[in-house]
Amino acid sequence: MQRRAFGTGLILSTIGRSPLIPTPVFRSVSLFAALYLFWLLLSGYFTAFLLSAGAGCALAVVWFSRRMDVIDAEGHPIHLGVRAWTYWPWLALEIAKSAWAVTRIILDPRLPISPTLVRFNPGQRSDLGLVVHANSITLTPGTLTIEAGPYEFLVHGLTREGAQGCVESEMDRRVTAFEGGRAA
Secondary structure: OEEEOOOOOEEEEOOOOOOEEEOHHHHHHHHHHHHHHHHHHHHOOOOHHHHHHHHHHHHHHHHHHHHHOOOOOOOOOHHHHHHHHHHHHHHHHHHHHHHHHHHHHHHOOOOOOOOEEEEEOOOOOOHHHHHHHHHHHHHOOOEEEEEEOOOOEEEEEOOHHHHHOOOOOHHHHHHHHHHOOOOO
16 A cells, blocks of 8 residues: 655555655655755855756756666665665774774785685675675675675685675675665
8 A cells, every 4th residue: 555645755655664665756856966965065166156057967967867767776775875874884894894904914924814715695685785795795805706696695705714704794684784674
């Protein structure tokens, strides 16, 4: 059962986990707002001409995007908004911790590496979740996603511990929660 929320461009759904499903109009408006805000941040000048030029450019990009039919859940994933603000800081911390560990390995005179390949099944089922998980592994120093499929990842690790750390990991659980799954 669905009903339209008055004046918001959202469809309220009583079926499924998410009560709010953004419509194409809402996605277009949010894309315009994001582009215009980005324009303002980069410009730094607030004259009437530049404000109107920024609005015109953002409007043109939204119009082109609508014509190319790329404003969807994959092209503009606003449905991940709040979850992204909890996942990105955690990922940044993991990247910093891994960078420190790789630095210690490189600076060690014995160079204690043990390159390892590991295969495992990711917990994500959506394309977006699989891509986020594979890219998160690759962004983390010392690990590299070589193959990413819907039912199996092949990951190279600088050390055996680093490679094994990808199997049934905290990252897998957090990406599953990020994409909207049940794991946390």
